[in-house]
């Protein structure tokens with residue numbers, strides 16, 4: 672007697688139901704990671720060691736990573752590139768080297784997160800990075816704001832060692848040569864700015880919160896050097912408001928304003944590279960949203 676076969680439409684319905692159930696099961700695993708109920712490392716290890724966990728095994732590495740607080744799509748892509756894991760890979764499909772690399776990365780991130788966090792604030796000119804940072808400096812003294820080195824001259828009221836370390840070109844060259852800078856860049860085609868690395872390492876080692884307020888080029892360098900950093904892009908409520916803030920600040924010539932606005936367009940187009948986007952409509956609210964990232968689960 673021939674084996675019983677379901678009519679094709681019954682097979683299709685059953686397959687569709689199974690696919691929906693599998694998707695739901697994977698979404699549940701992602702929700703567990705997002706809420707902190709299970710760590711991403713725990714889920715990965717379960718996928719590799721327990722034969723009976725189809726949802727964990729079929730979960731894409733990208734989806735696991737983006738379930739972790741502070742990791743957005745761009746960051747997940749960068750981490751997977753660093754670990755040499757193809758974008759479509761699922762946990763169950765990783766080779767042994769990739770499993771080790773991913774487990775090491777997740778463990779290192781877990782250790783860092785337990786002790787401290789590094790938040791990088793970037794965004795276009797005049798969006799209010801300096802204003803939000805100053806608010807954080809005043810209202811949240813437990814956040815260590817990195818003091819950058821720069822070759823530009825101090826503005827009235829700026830204090831060496833508080834707002835910046837004002838150095839000459841020879842000293843900046845020396846800092847680069849001696850690998851004292853975590854990142855550096857020529858900003859607005861004029862002066863060099865860089866983040867001294869030793870104070871950052873000391874603060875993170877002590878478990879303190881650290882925030883950098885730097886430009887887009889520097890943020891990209893920090894992301895590569897310290898993948899555990901959370902990258903924040905500060906946005907203006909509207910383009911017209913950004914222009915108003917730049918002109919209203921009145922610290923640049925009309926020619927310099929035009930140049931900065933051209934750069935701002937390019938920078939705004941790069942916002943998807945960041946883990947978190949915060950709109951600076953109100954300084955206090957934006958500052959709180961940044962500071963909240965330090966205690967995100």
Ligand SMILES: Nc1ncnc2c1ncn2[C@@H]1O[C@H](COP(=O)(O)OP(=O)(O)OP(=O)(O)O)[C@@H](O)[C@H]1O
Pocket residue numbers: 794795796797798799800801802803916917919920951952953954
């Ligand atoms: N939420 C806000 N609402 C209204 N005005 C704001 C807000 N945040 C900042 N500003 C104003 O916008 C102007 C630009 O702010 P700020 O100098 O902090 O920008 P920035 O991003 O640090 O700029 P740059 O990168 O060019 O140094 C300032 O005059 C500031 O007072």
Ligand SMILES: Nc1nc2c(ncn2[C@@H]2O[C@H](COP(=O)(O)O)[C@@H](O)[C@H]2O)c(=O)[nH]1
Pocket residue numbers: 796800819820823854855856858864865866884885886887888889890
């Ligand atoms: N890449 C870096 N950019 C930095 C750093 N410190 C500040 N900046 C950025 O420079 C511009 C201009 O600052 P200003 O004080 O001269 O108006 C601003 O966008 C800052 O974010 C740094 O260490 N590295």
